[in-house]
Amino acid sequence: MSIRPGLLTTVMALAAAPGWGQAAETEQLSVQLVSDTDSVQPGKPLLVGLRFDMQQQWHIYWRNPGDSGEPPRVRWKLPAGFQAGAIQWPAPERLGSGSVIDFGYPGSVLLPVQLQTPSTMVAPGGSITLSAEVSWLVCKDICVPGEAALTLTLPVRPAPGPVSASHALFQQAGSRLPQPMPAGWRAEASSGQAVFLLTIHGAGVGPASFFPLEADQIDNAAAQTSTALPDGVQLTLKKSEQLAGTPARLDGVLNLGPGRAYAVSAPVRALPERSAPR
Amino acid sequence: MKKLVSWSVIVVAAALVAPAWAARVGEKAPAFTATDSNGVKHTLAEDAGKYVVLEWHNNGCPFVRKQYNSGNMQKLQKEWTARGVVWLTVISSAPGNQGYLKPAEENAYLKQMNAVPTAALLDPTGQLGHLYDAKTTPHMFIINPSGTLIYNGAIDDQPTPDPASLAGAKNYVSQALTEATAGKPVSVPTSRAYGCSVKYAD
16 A cells, blocks of 8 residues: 655666666666767767656556656756757557556566767766756656666777677667658548548558557557558547547657557548548 | 449457546536445535535556645645545456555545545445546646536646646646636646546456
8 A cells, every 4th residue: 555665776786787877776677877889989869768668567657648647757957069869659558447547668668769979078088977857757557766876888989899787678668669650651630520630541451540649649548440541541539528529630759569669740631521441 | 343432441359448428627527435444435416515626646657646645636635625635536446456545545645645535435336436527647627616517627727747748837627626616717628637647456
């Protein structure tokens, strides 16, 4: 019944591999700052990430957490001239059952962030330290908030060395990131009284599920029906009870299976009479 | 030779438990009967003519604890019940799940926290929760004196369990009640309820 405070017992890694920051650990997860490369190059973008590793049955949340929950947040403290981009959110999984459905990540997930770096830094041979204050909500049947101050120190070098130990993580994460739709694909949506019909025209489109970026557009718990079209697929999405008016677009992630997630932004028009599928 | 191009797949096989008609703002609030922590039966009908607040609750949820440990929820309960509003705290946690309390335990909790709802409704079957499609704790509903739902959503505009967020938060329940009791339209009649999922039996 009781909530355990998300107290952290920071693990003192003896000698962290290049590209891996120290992990902060709670009873529910461990989180650390990692980088795609083993060093930083002045003026070159630097790809880093927050790696969450959950205990079994625990999950954290996507940017739209769904019916409950809260996405992780990060506040960067960076050396002068560094600038952090937004979190690149991998395609989420559908979590929960019954009338409360959430979107998030069980198991492990890497949330990549691109950093812009200044063209001049400390002298080569020196190093820089990236700091991030990260907070999250981790849930299974109960929820526990947590926070940690993470750091990652990287040497400054004119060129990257052999790939860092965490490079494989970034490759894996890349395959989970929503990609732009393939050339020739087109998304459009129509708005009926109780449903949106989201249509993806394109070769090789199959049964799919849609994850909305915006809360309160679709009913997260309602089943999504995929219907084959000669040139694509049509998803029937029940509207949220909370939706007021018709949104201009349906923005979200279309998931067609492992490694096949696409960013979708479908203009919405009013549904013509009697054009419901089947 | 003929290619089979017709399929129709329910990609998501989750059972659709959503009620036939959920509580929708602007419409009649669903009628209910529920028993409180003192064993007293409550019906929505008996509160006709009054404003009724429904507050979904789970004493272990960090988002609820933000409201209660700070005294914020109790303050709202005190302020609005003093003005004739019926405030019903609802616990839809199933036995064995977080937040489930037996009647005596809930009464002890209310006393310990100095919580002063009109009543705490115990809904271990989740019937009332599903009727209103309550998704989170907290999840707030307001019904006006003629029985129309006028608010469905979050407690405030700070979707985080961080107590520091209470300073400067816009409390949607206070705002809606203030507006409605002054005869004004509710400026934010719905919002995305945030918090822990309601711990239904499922």
